[in-house]
Amino acid sequence: MRYWLFKKEPKNISIDHIEEKGVQNWHGVRNYQARNFMRTDMAIGDKVLVYHSNSEPSAVVGLAEICSAPYDDVTAQDPDSYHHDPKANPDNPIWTQIDIRFLERFPTPVSLEMIRSDPSLQNMLVIKRGMRLSIQPVEAADFEIVCALARRAV
DNA sequence: GCCAACGTTGGC
């Protein structure tokens, strides 16, 4: 099993949305590296840290799991979509999405600052300068540490 | 295939 961090501004998709819907399609990814993670490296059951970016504070706020195979992100073909890509069409959908299932909301969100100040989490991609990937692989050890921090009672 | 210009991301 692999571990991932999915980043989104909460005004687009938040842990509230994911909990409410139970299953959330993760659409709107328009970066080839992030797309290729979905296409080739993810499997059903992989665990996903849900991260709120551009937030107060930006933080890992919950846990989900991959619950579908990758499939076409048709919002790319919709001229009215915020995520429209004029190069995408049914013969060449270009972009991919995947479904995640809500598992848990963390009692203690793990903020960027907490990750940055934890000596054992210094390899996490999310704190790397200039890191903008919206889908990032996470090491198993880092995943366990983040979950342990997040599940502490406040 | 280089690389400058541009648009976007996202922390602050």
Add this chain to the structure above:
DNA sequence: GCCAACGTTGGC
């Protein structure tokens, strides 16, 4: 809202 850092685009 600012702006550093990055990915993408397109002229050459």
